[in-house]
Amino acid sequence: MPGKTAEEMALDQKEISVAEFFEKNRHLLGFDNPAKALITVVKEGVDNALDACEEAGKLPYLDVNIDEVGDNKYEISLKDNGPGIVKEQMPSIFGKLLYGSKFHSRKQSRGQQGIGISASVLYSQLTTGKPAIITSRTDMGSQPKQFELKIDTVKNEPEILDERELEDNFQPGTEIKVVVEGKYIQRYHSVDEYLKQTAIANPYARIKYSNPEGESYDFERAAEHLPPEPKEIKPHPYGVELGVLARMLKNTDSNKVLSFLQNEFTRIGRTSGEEICRLAEVDPDKTPAKLGHNEQERLLNAMQKVKIQRPPTDCLSPIGADLIKSGLEKEIDAEFVTSTSRDPEVYRGNPFQIEVGIAYGGELEEMETDKVKVMRYANKVPLLYQSSSCAITKALEKTDWKRYGLDQPGSSGTPKGPAIIFVHLCSTWVPFTSESKESIARYPKIVKEIKLGIQECARGLQRHLSKKHKGKKEKRRKKIFSNYMPLVLENAVELAENGHELSIDPIMKRVIDEELVEKADGGADDE
């Protein structure tokens, strides 16, 4: 066997398009199996729709329909009331992977990478050969536009099969329709559950949904106002890396290092900028692009050493403790609900914030399992899969639940009890463990912060449970008292009639004597 030469090998080398890559590795995007694929398609559509509505300042109204159109084949359509998409952008947004508006932006959004929705189109053509049908209308003054498209995977470019203008009866917003191989189930990991959890975390959105069984849901709003739109921020000096700094220095419009620092980073002012330059021994007036490798390195080190304020947090859009509570109350008929929203923190320069809610008892007493149900969220999106690798699960299992009144076998692990534990992480950049965005990487800083949030909320549960416990005790006392009362009165009357003084001791003695007799006779006793 002679083997290949370098020249022969060179003939095999070629570029792989990102669409080819994900077609072959579709499990990385959440298309591992038919049931999950169905959820993933809905999820990507809902993410985009909610993001678009919020960005346009509109209260979201989503209409989701799933129909079985053949053996393991489902047509999914999703319409929003968002701002619509201009015609020129429609093919790329849906027909090109790694195309979007959020990748380079530093503010909280559901979408991050510009892969999700076009991956649905890719999966649709792969499994059923059908094109996606995209319809969008920006306002009543323009015509609705419709595209039928596929993805040319070799080029990662949209392949337009048809385009047309529609009649006027399409309300402004965007609609996507795809036909995919899938499986509809109604258990824990289901589209129904996904949408319910979405409704809880986005109580200002109205979601209508009709499932393949023909059942209709209308998740109505619990709030009639949008949360404040998150603001975009510049990178924080503590989170930047040498390669990124070098690129920023090369591409900046600022013509001096000092102004570069002030303009391109958040929280660097004149004073801290000058301090960085001094510490780095870099001339603040030098042209940024002319910094050599060593100067860049010293600048980066100095940026990490100078005391700089935390990044602003208006780039985040938390749900808020009140809305978490009303979201949970709206969808779950629990005996007790509590919630908490912590102050923002920072990891690797990225602001993030933890919110926790707990619902206990009521209809949850009827749950099938004795373990609590955990609802994990990242940027208001429910995470249904890969819980075992998630920072939320880790924090939950590391919490000592017995202290808070829940049973926890083996002292670490998921606690038991008729409860839902809701945990939300929001951030300008959520570190997901895979492109399918199902699980949050276990950065120690994040795990710690989640744990603190859980503890804060769990103290509320603990107070409720101990009050309930106390209430039970009192109730039992009352019952005993009301059982004894007739006997007390009877004896009091008898003693009084016989001319005895009415003091408590002789009465109680008689009551107890009589009760003992009764007990010895096998009389009924309370508890």
Next chain:
Amino acid sequence: MPGKTAEEMALDQKEISVAEFFEKNRHLLGFDNPAKALITVVKEGVDNALDACEEAGKLPYLDVNIDEVGDNKYEISLKDNGPGIVKEQMPSIFGKLLYGSKFHSRKQSRGQQGIGISASVLYSQLTTGKPAIITSRTDMGSQPKQFELKIDTVKNEPEILDERELEDNFQPGTEIKVVVEGKYIQRYHSVDEYLKQTAIANPYARIKYSNPEGESYDFERAAEHLPPEPKEIKPHPYGVELGVLARMLKNTDSNKVLSFLQNEFTRIGRTSGEEICRLAEVDPDKTPAKLGHNEQERLLNAMQKVKIQRPPTDCLSPIGADLIKSGLEKEIDAEFVTSTSRDPEVYRGNPFQIEVGIAYGGELEEMETDKVKVMRYANKVPLLYQSSSCAITKALEKTDWKRYGLDQPGSSGTPKGPAIIFVHLCSTWVPFTSESKESIARYPKIVKEIKLGIQECARGLQRHLSKKHKGKKEKRRKKIFSNYMPLVLENAVELAENGHELSIDPIMKRVIDEELVEKADGGADDE
């Protein structure tokens, strides 16, 4: 807050390069933390080097050096004796993500996606700002070529900083040198361990290694011949999906459907091809590109229904039971080693094969933990991370180890004992759970096959342990016998001297009587 219009949003939409994507999501590629990053760089280099040597039919000889060159900064250099790379290809192979020769090929190799080695270059420039230095020489008749390069992340293209020809003293092969932020550790998840496990699974490779502590290793060969080079195969009809079939029909050189089926798929001959056409009600003489959507769909369905032989398995390159055994014996001084190599199986049209080895006792008695050590491999590459989500772990935990002589607390979980369990899956397409290729997705078919392999091998262990146990028993018997022998002889002599007949019963009676007396006296007793 007015919100954005569709037109304003359109301005934010842009293409994201795959290099930008992975720079931001570098944890997806195994660059989560400095210790892991160091291993990942070595791993990607070793994968490429071994693949190249094998493809060229050369016995691999790798030279790996890691030097600490600053605070948390390491220079890694890796030289192989492979076929070298032609000059024109050098920049793209190392300076462009998703560029390679193995993505479209259906045969077993370590690399799959054309991401790994350029990701190391990306990580290097991101963390230390240093370019990679690549040197390659195809044969003694040509000059060694050297490039200094980075990656232009916005374009995902190599950025060549310098290129030159070197003097003659560089032996044919390829060398990569990068400087990265990292952390060198010597515990379980370490470069040292990674290379040791690599040496075990690739016993025909020689690997020299010098670590940052200045310690040198020379993992020598246990075999002096390469395994047969795996052959490329065509797709199997059972593994194809509609979208892929449609593309194949469009791009084929065959001008009839029947010849298309025969030429483009493995295991379809004239008879099965005709049967597929008949069942699909598709004219076998029709031009493939002219098939409509419904015809394509019927063709696909028919392909799944007709009985077709399994794919050939010479596309696989298993290690083989013998080499697994010598690999384990070479690196581990165990009391007992066994191994097994199962017949190939198929999942989703992809051939795969399971091999298992077990080493027990000897130096393993000194292990720090009481749990067995698991060595997981995919296509001869050790998997050090994400074991909890791996098919191998699942199969291992589902095995009833008590039956095979190992303790297993809680009846499912990692067994205990002084043992190493080695599991290798090889396939034309390993379904990894992430781009960092650390864990095998838990396809039920794969888990089942791994379990069967483990059981087969564990029976060998069980036989050894029961023999050992039996040996122990016999040894004890012998000891008892030799303790009693003097007494027996003594009594026999006495009986004989007194003219008694020498039969066993009276002798034994006397021996036992005497022993009882001795015991009653508190005499020493064996055991």
